[in-house]
Amino acid sequence: MATPMLRARQNSSVERQNGDSDLARHRRRAALRLLGAERAEEIFPVLLEEILALGFSRALVAEVDFESATVRPVASLNCPRPLQDYFRVSLWSDAPVLSALHEFTPATIAYNRNRKLYVHPLIYNNRRPCWEAERDHRSADCLAVLNQNHTRRLSLNEQVCQVCDMRSYAALVAVEVPARGMEREMMELRAVAELANRYLARLFKVEHYFNRMRDMETTIAQLNTVMQSMPDPVILTDAQHRVLLQNRAAARFFKLPEEVTEGLAHAVELNNLLFSAALSSMAVSDAESSRDLTLVDAIEGDEVLFEAVCAPTLTRDGVRVGMVTVMRDVTDLRRADEELRSNYDRLRTAEEVVRQDRDRLNLIVENVGDPIAVCDSNAKFVLLDPLARELFGAEEEDAVRTPEQMKNLARFEAYVTTFTYAFSHKESAPLRLFNPTLQTEVDYDARSGKIYDERGQVSYTVTVLRDFTALRKLEQLKMERRILEIEKFAATGRLAGTIAHEINNPMEAIKNSIYLMGSMVEPHGQPIYDILKKETERVARITRQMLGLYRHSEQVTNVDINSLVEDTLALFARQLERAGVRVENSLKPMPPILGSADQFRQILSNLIVNARDSMPDGGRLRIRTRHVSRPDSVHGTIRITIADTGTGIPPSSIATIFEPFYTTKGERGTGLGLWIVKGILENHSGKIRVRSKVGRGTVFRIELPIVR
Amino acid sequence: MGKSHILVVDDEPSVLLTYRLLLEQQGYDVTAVLSAREAMRILETSTFDLLLCDLSLEEQYSGFDVVDFGRQRDPGLLAALLTGYATMDAAEKAGTRNIPLLFKPIDIEQFFTTISALLGDGNGQAKASGE
Numbered sequence: 001m002a003t004p005m006l007r008a009r010q011n012s013s014v015e016r017q018n019g020d021s022d023l024a025r026h027r028r029r030a031a032l033r034l035l036g037a038e039r040a041e042e043i044f045p046v047l048l049e050e051i052l053a054l055g056f057s058r059a060l061v062a063e064v065d066f067e068s069a070t071v072r073p074v075a076s077l078n079c080p081r082p083l084q085d086y087f088r089v090s091l092w093s094d095a096p097v098l099s100a101l102h103e104f105t106p107a108t109i110a111y112n113r114n115r116k117l118y119v120h121p122l123i124y125n126n127r128r129p130c131w132e133a134e135r136d137h138r139s140a141d142c143l144a145v146l147n148q149n150h151t152r153r154l155s156l157n158e159q160v161c162q163v164c165d166m167r168s169y170a171a172l173v174a175v176e177v178p179a180r181g182m183e184r185e186m187m188e189l190r191a192v193a194e195l196a197n198r199y200l201a202r203l204f205k206v207e208h209y210f211n212r213m214r215d216m217e218t219t220i221a222q223l224n225t226v227m228q229s230m231p232d233p234v235i236l237t238d239a240q241h242r243v244l245l246q247n248r249a250a251a252r253f254f255k256l257p258e259e260v261t262e263g264l265a266h267a268v269e270l271n272n273l274l275f276s277a278a279l280s281s282m283a284v285s286d287a288e289s290s291r292d293l294t295l296v297d298a299i300e301g302d303e304v305l306f307e308a309v310c311a312p313t314l315t316r317d318g319v320r321v322g323m324v325t326v327m328r329d330v331t332d333l334r335r336a337d338e339e340l341r342s343n344y345d346r347l348r349t350a351e352e353v354v355r356q357d358r359d360r361l362n363l364i365v366e367n368v369g370d371p372i373a374v375c376d377s378n379a380k381f382v383l384l385d386p387l388a389r390e391l392f393g394a395e396e397e398d399a400v401r402t403p404e405q406m407k408n409l410a411r412f413e414a415y416v417t418t419f420t421y422a423f424s425h426k427e428s429a430p431l432r433l434f435n436p437t438l439q440t441e442v443d444y445d446a447r448s449g450k451i452y453d454e455r456g457q458v459s460y461t462v463t464v465l466r467d468f469t470a471l472r473k474l475e476q477l478k479m480e481r482r483i484l485e486i487e488k489f490a491a492t493g494r495l496a497g498t499i500a501h502e503i504n505n506p507m508e509a510i511k512n513s514i515y516l517m518g519s520m521v522e523p524h525g526q527p528i529y530d531i532l533k534k535e536t537e538r539v540a541r542i543t544r545q546m547l548g549l550y551r552h553s554e555q556v557t558n559v560d561i562n563s564l565v566e567d568t569l570a571l572f573a574r575q576l577e578r579a580g581v582r583v584e585n586s587l588k589p590m591p592p593i594l595g596s597a598d599q600f601r602q603i604l605s606n607l608i609v610n611a612r613d614s615m616p617d618g619g620r621l622r623i624r625t626r627h628v629s630r631p632d633s634v635h636g637t638i639r640i641t642i643a644d645t646g647t648g649i650p651p652s653s654i655a656t657i658f659e660p661f662y663t664t665k666g667e668r669g670t671g672l673g674l675w676i677v678k679g680i681l682e683n684h685s686g687k688i689r690v691r692s693k694v695g696r697g698t699v700f701r702i703e704l705p706i707v708r
Numbered sequence: 709m710g711k712s713h714i715l716v717v718d719d720e721p722s723v724l725l726t727y728r729l730l731l732e733q734q735g736y737d738v739t740a741v742l743s744a745r746e747a748m749r750i751l752e753t754s755t756f757d758l759l760l761c762d763l764s765l766e767e768q769y770s771g772f773d774v775v776d777f778g779r780q781r782d783p784g785l786l787a788a789l790l791t792g793y794a795t796m797d798a799a800e801k802a803g804t805r806n807i808p809l810l811f812k813p814i815d816i817e818q819f820f821t822t823i824s825a826l827l828g829d830g831n832g833q834a835k836a837s838g839e
Contacts, residue, residue, distance in 0.1 A: 498793075500792065500793050501764075501792045501793035502792075503792075504792030504793065504811075504812040504813055505720050505723055505792045505812060506720075506722075506723075507812065507813040508720075508723050508726070508792070508812040508813050508814065509720065509722040509723045509725075509726050511813045511816070512723070512726030512727065512729075512730055512816070513722075513726055515730065515816050516726060516729050516730065516733070540813040543813070
């Protein structure tokens, strides 16, 4: 501070000599010097020098340090320590020096008896608002304007611009002034202080901007680091989609590397093209948008699927100046997603199949009409159909059960437990349970199967309970009837046999006697003898026929049905011809059949004789033989059809024609023909069926299984 | 001397008589007996060219017993069984032993043909002439 003091002394002598013109010159010089200051800190020394040049002896500048809330001298000329310390005060104290600051108006305070201090506040102000306030049309809020116009008094603490967030500086220029006189110098002092404040305000603002710029640069650098270190490509483009900035991850796809191959260049070119196209489509919307983009990794050569998220970059005024695109590599994600989706689809399909199966199964279970119970490996119910629920009660262990259901359950559990631990996969056993519908115990046929888990352990058992009561009754009834039929037949047969036996011996004697008598008969006795012989023969015929069924004298051999038919027809040819019956036969080749030729011959002759007798006025007899292969038998069957155009059988008689002693032929017939036919066929496991229409004719159809 | 000797067994006297008359008329030498026991006794002492025997005889004997008895003494004994009623078993038994079974009432022509066929195969005749 030595030099300024020296210069002040020199200046003060000049002023005193030159009066007003000196003041004017001084002001011009001061203005120029202040204007020459390029940094805010240069202002205060220049100001102090110019004050001293005005003729004042001591001056200092004290600045408010808002952080410590103190005022302290920052520059002084010719000020002794006590004077400087006078300005070292807390902002909260009621030191007289602070009044000028608080009031924002210059003040003169008494320092001691001889001296006064002129204190001039220096605070950021300006006639015009700053650029930001102007741009934002908030001039009224600009701190500079507020401080200039004093439209609103702001305390020191409020000295922060609401527009640009800049804190004002606050300082005091203190000048020792004489108690009287120097009015012109005082005015000049005031003007210089104001001038200095104006320059200070400008420089301060510039420095504020500079600081701001530096902060921004730091921020930009930080952001750039962030961007570069991002693994995802980030690209900043201008309004024409030209790349302004891209990080390293993006460069991999969009920037030609130093060593370039043709394929690589092509890949990069293609990538840029694709990216531009994607940008164009996304730029349509103002908001953030995204789309998928497949690019080629210029280095690895792989195709990479990206999800590009694109956001427009806007100015403060909302003008779009470009776009920021961040691309996320979703190749793996998509692959995983696709896999997940396909797995999900598969699962859904499987689930659907399972559901359908279950529905189908449920439908089956509900419609089986038999009780069904599914049990777990502990023989506890898992699933019951409604019928099973009637037997056992509900599935739940604590379900309410009737005593009968409890009993059923105990029996069933015992059965299922045994089955579960048995080695067999299936079981069928009778199980006696109380049937609630019949209100009695019934033998059910329990059929069970096992369901195994992956380890081959029984996880479930399924049991179907079949109530055979009804079926059994029916079967029994049928059986009884059948047995009755057989019994009847057998009884009839036995009867016939006994009769035949008892008759045949006397008949033998009679017949032999008649034969022996033949030569002894007188001519007039001959007719009687003939009657005797004929009728005896008839009785013999009947008994022989009756016995035919029970006479299995012949060997069972392979019989050719076709030649049997031909033989039998040949035997009856004359008779048939006489009766005017035309014979048509259609005999197809067929395998031989095991049986008694004589008996088959008897069947054929009985049926042929019947046919002949049914056509007293002639007609047509058709005999057909066919070999029918049947899927349910090994060799099939032989079918013989014998059809006549005779009188037919009335429907009322159809049922009785196969019974013994039924005849339409009066004395000529024995009534045993068809009965014998049926008997022989039954002995050979064959069947006979008849269709007849009165006046049209009768058809007998015989089926014989081929047995070898 | 060429007469064949036939033993006829039947438990019905009238039937037996007619058989004897018929066979004698045909020129055979006939011995007729009414029971199996009697037949066996005769078979023990005499030989026959042909045995005609009723299948169902009195008491516990059947025609087979008589034939078997006869064949024990003379294995070449020719035989035919006559019956008014034969069970299937009996018919099969006759079949396996190669004994013709004739069912009463027997057609007289068939009766004669069967007998002459049995005796006329040479063996019976030779035997008969040998007696």
